[in-house]
Amino acid sequence: MAKDDSTVRCFQGLLIFENVIIGMCGIALTAECIFFVSNQHSLYPLLEATDNDDIYGAAWIGMFVGICFFCLSVLGIAGIMKSNRKLLLVIFASLTGVCMDPTDTARSYTGQRRDSENLIIRLFLLRYFLLMFIVYGFEVASCITAATQRDFFTPNLFLKQMLERYQNNTPPNNDDQWKNNGVTKTWDRLMLQDNCCGVNGPSDWQKYTSAFRTENNDADYPWPRQCCVMNNLKEPLNLEACKLGVPGYYHNQGCYELISGPMNRHAWGVAWFGFAILCWTFWVLLGTMFYWSRIEY
Amino acid sequence: MSPSPPRRAAGDLVVLLSLFSLPAPAPERISYAPQLSSATLAGRLTQPTFTLEQPRGQFSHLNVADFDTIWLVLAHSHATQSFTAPQRVEDTPVPANLPQRGYYPGNELRVLRVANDTRCSPMTRGCHHPLPGPGPYRVKFLVVRDRGPMAETEWSSETHLQQAEALQAAPGPHSAGTVVIVAILSVLLAVVLTTLLTPLIYTCYDTCGSTSISGPGELACMRRYNTHHMFSPSAEGGS
Numbered sequence: 001m002a003k004d005d006s007t008v009r010c011f012q013g014l015l016i017f018e019n020v021i022i023g024m025c026g027i028a029l030t031a032e033c034i035f036f037v038s039n040q041h042s043l044y045p046l047l048e049a050t051d052n053d054d055i056y057g058a059a060w061i062g063m064f065v066g067i068c069f070f071c072l073s074v075l076g077i078a079g080i081m082k083s084n085r086k087l088l089l090v091i092f093a094s095l096t097g098v099c100m101d102p103t104d105t106a107r108s109y110t111g112q113r114r115d116s117e118n119l120i121i122r123l124f125l126l127r128y129f130l131l132m133f134i135v136y137g138f139e140v141a142s143c144i145t146a147a148t149q150r151d152f153f154t155p156n157l158f159l160k161q162m163l164e165r166y167q168n169n170t171p172p173n174n175d176d177q178w179k180n181n182g183v184t185k186t187w188d189r190l191m192l193q194d195n196c197c198g199v200n201g202p203s204d205w206q207k208y209t210s211a212f213r214t215e216n217n218d219a220d221y222p223w224p225r226q227c228c229v230m231n232n233l234k235e236p237l238n239l240e241a242c243k244l245g246v247p248g249y250y251h252n253q254g255c256y257e258l259i260s261g262p263m264n265r266h267a268w269g270v271a272w273f274g275f276a277i278l279c280w281t282f283w284v285l286l287g288t289m290f291y292w293s294r295i296e297y
Numbered sequence: 298m299s300p301s302p303p304r305r306a307a308g309d310l311v312v313l314l315s316l317f318s319l320p321a322p323a324p325e326r327i328s329y330a331p332q333l334s335s336a337t338l339a340g341r342l343t344q345p346t347f348t349l350e351q352p353r354g355q356f357s358h359l360n361v362a363d364f365d366t367i368w369l370v371l372a373h374s375h376a377t378q379s380f381t382a383p384q385r386v387e388d389t390p391v392p393a394n395l396p397q398r399g400y401y402p403g404n405e406l407r408v409l410r411v412a413n414d415t416r417c418s419p420m421t422r423g424c425h426h427p428l429p430g431p432g433p434y435r436v437k438f439l440v441v442r443d444r445g446p447m448a449e450t451e452w453s454s455e456t457h458l459q460q461a462e463a464l465q466a467a468p469g470p471h472s473a474g475t476v477v478i479v480a481i482l483s484v485l486l487a488v489v490l491t492t493l494l495t496p497l498i499y500t501c502y503d504t505c506g507s508t509s510i511s512g513p514g515e516l517a518c519m520r521r522y523n524t525h526h527m528f529s530p531s532a533e534g535g536s
Contacts, residue, residue: 126496133493140482147475156466163464202339209461218344219427244348244410245339252339275478282485289492 026069033063045182150267168211197227345427
């Protein structure tokens with residue numbers, strides 16, 4: 001190499017450090033996406049029914065991208081480190097597919113060996129760069145998907161779906177029936193477990209027309225029974241008081257915070273952490289390409 | 298009918314009076330208008346029902362006996378002018394209801410939920426079916442004895458019931474964060490792609506563009522690349 005050795009070593013050290021960071025971030029991204037996809041809060045049926053479940057697709061992509069980043073960072077470190085020439089040459093040869101003359105390894109360190117070695121390293125780094133670029137592209141897709149999907153998480157989205165699907169027993173086709181069942185079960189579980197009612201409150205059932213209203217008359221069911229405060233036997237404490245809306249006998253807070261809180265945080269994590277990794281990887285790739293271009297052969 | 302001439306015996310007077318069917322006197326007007334419940338109830342006004350304060354203490358100055366009934370008359374606002382208190386129980390043109398003395402626990406709430414009875418059909422008398430339309434409605438109370446109504450309150454003010462509307466949900470605009478992410482990532486991806494393609498194209502062009510090797514002597518057309526066979530003859534020669 002024409003450069004001063006210490007500068008080269010410094011540059012190599014910097015690239016190795018950057019690749020270490022990428023490896024660790026890849027592992028962290030994988031862990032975060034696994035946590036998201038494992039559906040801790042069982043809110044997937046709500047998103048699936050709105051046809052807005054691409055956030056899970058973004059999380060799946062993020063999971064595999066994280067693993068790929070880790071593997072590629074290991075490769076990158078191996079490509080830049082020059083501690084064990086023999087091992088390194090074998091690794092480079094296997095990765096680049098270049099056939100090595102066995103007699104080369106027996107020779108002492110000479111100029112021509114350095115040239116072929118440099119060529120192998122160049123090819124290796126090019127392959128590394130190409131693979132990194134592919135993974136980079138996937139992660140860009142995942143980030144953009146997570147960011148745009150997060151914008152869809154508004155109260156009206158869940159309200160519209162709840163009004164259309166909750167306790168809707170006359171759907172046009174089987175797919176809708178399945179979605180309606182999922183939505184109904186999820187809302188029933190949410191309202192019973194988290195002591196909430198509707199998206200903004202029980203008034204949702206009064207202000208807007210809904211499938212629930214066509215199935216149940218208003219005088220008996222101003223809002224679902226799950227909105228009533230229950231006793232130990234899972235029955236309303238006082239049904240008449242609940243129907244009338246006496247404070248203390250029904251839940252008057254909405255469930256929106258409980259739905260959107262976890263979703264927003266996860267989507268924020270996938271989108272912005274992925275964005276941070278990509279910004280960092282961008283400089284690593286530029287540095288690697290600069291290093292590649294300075295290897296003379 | 299004209300009253301009979303007064304007689305000395307009061308008892309006879311009473312008997313005589315009872316022989317004639319006198320018209321019932323006009324009901325006494327009580328200056329009280331039924332009001333919507335003031336308690337903070339979420340179900341105070343729903344689509345088919347509404348909730349009134351119970352008229353406690355309003356009829357205490359009348360001698361309301363146990364067998365007297367207090368009726369709630371419910372009518373559309375435009376029909377209140379033509380309403381007359383029916384003289385007999387059988388003549389009720391407007392569905393009436395026996396008030397339910399509901400006692401709701403917690404804070405001694407005494408309210409009256411109107412049009413609560415879902416088992417009641419619109420044709421049945423004596424009960425309130427849930428109201429079909431949003432109103433406006435007015436109510437008044439009637440104290441009725443067997444002879445007919447003896448007292449009535451004022452008409453309440455108009456009550457409009459809840460009306461449900463269809464939800465108009467439009468997707469919102471994208472947030473600033475999304476725009477930042479999309480813009481910056483697009484630029485970064487474009488730069489990385491350019492960084493990848495430029496050396497590739499350069500390398501490919503350079504390899505394809507170089508002249509073919511015509512012989513070992515023509516080294517000027519090749520790139521600077523040392524091969525093994527150039528050195529081994531000298532090594533053999535030098536040994």
